[in-house]
């Protein structure tokens with residue numbers, strides 16, 4: 009499956025791009041509406057992009073009343089990404105989404121580098137969300153965790169059905185002339201090609217640690233990148249930064265991946281998942 013990475017595509021502005029995906033993932037929604045951080049909020053750097061959007065979103069009511077019905081008209085399965093500043097926010101958001109038939113899964117954004125984080129651990133946030141919904145929960149983790157496999161096991165034990173790996177990692181870019189931070193928020197989340205080896209390591213380690221389904225993302229721009237993520241242990245992949253430069257990436261990456269699989273005699277993405285590990289872990293069916 010090919011998804012978009014949360015926050016990297018406005019499906020209502022570019023419906024044809026969203027329709028080329030297997031799943032559309034919304035930008036992270038919070039309980040209250042948020043304006044986001046002050047501009048400048050995006051800066052290109054040598055090998056990736058810095059953003060400090062700061063979770064600008066219409067709030068859960070704005071999503072449910074206005075955006076969700078319009079997104080459902082796209083005819084693409086929808087995942088909603090939720091985020092907050094305390095465990096109760098995650099619980100409240102999952103409860104509000106539980107009876108919405110348009111939503112096939114919920115992604116818990118446990119790791120936004122551009123806003124203050126909830127004081128609870130990732131596992132505590134998942135534990136708060138879990139009883140509120142029967143929908144599949146994907147825990148989106150930061151690659152900056154000190155012991156990412158341990159965090160992945162903890163969120164699995166707390167009830168996560170899958171992992172989304174990875175979110176951006178904190179970065180800084182300075183202006184050539186003034187040597188001042190280029191982003192209004194100063195620090196931002198770093199994404200794009202430079203993130204790929206970091207993300208691959210996260211997928212590789214968390215696949216071993218949990219055997220959970222993983223949506224792999226971080227610098228994927230080609231079918232070969234996608235194949236690497238599958239081999240490391242992802243069962244799906246998501247496209248983020250590449251969509252800014254190439255809106256046709258979903259179709260192109262899909263074709264390139266099919267060619268990569270065929271060239272290796274693999275009949276589908278399922279056959280590629282985990283190949284980098286030689287023998288699949290016993291926990292993986």
Ligand SMILES: Cc1cc2nc3c(=O)[nH]c(=O)nc-3n(C[C@H](O)[C@H](O)[C@H](O)COP(=O)(O)O)c2cc1C
Pocket residue numbers: 013014015016035036057059061063089117148174175176198199200201203225226227228246247248249250
């Ligand atoms: C402009 C922008 C906005 C983003 N907003 C969100 C967000 O709202 N929620 C989230 O979980 N991740 C967000 N991300 C992170 C992406 O979903 C993804 O994890 C990250 O960019 C790595 O993938 P990439 O290198 O393919 O972009 C955002 C990334 C970018 C570039």
